[in-house]
Amino acid sequence: MTTGAEGPVPRSRAALPSEAVARIVRSSDACYEQTGNLCRWVYDRTDGNETAANVANWFIDKPFRVVLVFVVAWVASRLARRWVRRVVTRAVAPSRSSVERLEALGIDLPDVLGPVEADPRRAARANSISIVLTSTVVVAIWVIALLTVLGIVGIELGPLIAGAGIAGVALGFGAQTLVKDCIAGLFMLIEDQYGIGDVVDLGEAVGVVEEVSLRTTVLRSVDGTVWHVPNGVVQRVGNRSQLWSVALVDVDVAYDTDLDRARALLQQAAEEICGLPEFAEQVLEEPKVLG
DSSP: OOOSOOOOOOOOGGGSOHHHHHHHHHHHTOGGGSSSSHHHHHHHHTTSOHHHHHHHIIIIIHHHHHHHHHHHHHHHHHHHHHHHHHHHHHHHSOOHHHHHHHHHTTOOHHHHSOHHHHHHHHHHHHHHHHHHHHHHHHHHHHHHHHHHHHHHTTOOHHHHHHHHHHHHHHHHHHTHHHHHHHHHHHHHHHHTOOOTTOEEEOSSOEEEEEEEOSSEEEEEOTTSOEEEEEGGGOOOOEESSSSOOOOOOOOOOOTTSOHHHHHHHHHHHHHHHHTSHHHHTTOOSOOOOOO
């Protein structure tokens, strides 16, 4: 039933005009509500002109901040490269404790590992380690810069991070062999298990190390065969060139030979050979006849 009485009816929240609701929503997250930015400065100088403030925010303030982030990331990556190379070069240099241990064994370091032999070994080791560390640091810097830029332009980072996590898991399963080889190669280089010029035994492959990388080790055997060994499959390493080695020589004698005289002759022959100029610098101790 209706009546003819009329009067003011209170307007509900749902009855607000759509323009007013949109204005309230826009003003709740408006850039000019924050102090200390270009948007607020333009808003104040234009007597509350929202359009001018938004234009300044999108076409001047945000692009400037994005460019600033990329410039800082570029400078940080360049500085990180230099810092990593310097740290790695110092880390792989022969330490004083290593020299002292060699001297305690009666080994003269320049005779065992001279500058000509040590430089390629240290250079290859430092180069491989610095590549890994530099790549890791640079990628981390640019990932942080990219996430910062996405936050500046107002893109939600939650879905992107979730998608990147799923992609990372899938990539990890697909490239686990490659990751295994690289991790094994990194620890091999850090521990200095072998280097260029060493004679090593890696199981089925035995020879001189010609190249060392994060993923593979290249050997050349006695017959000239070149072996490419993935670092992840190496279960054991036998280094026949590190620090010092012992040369064993077997001499066959007749059953009726005077053993004492044979030992004396072998000792004399070994001492004469070791005293030759071409062998004097390579022999570290006096030869011994074990019997």
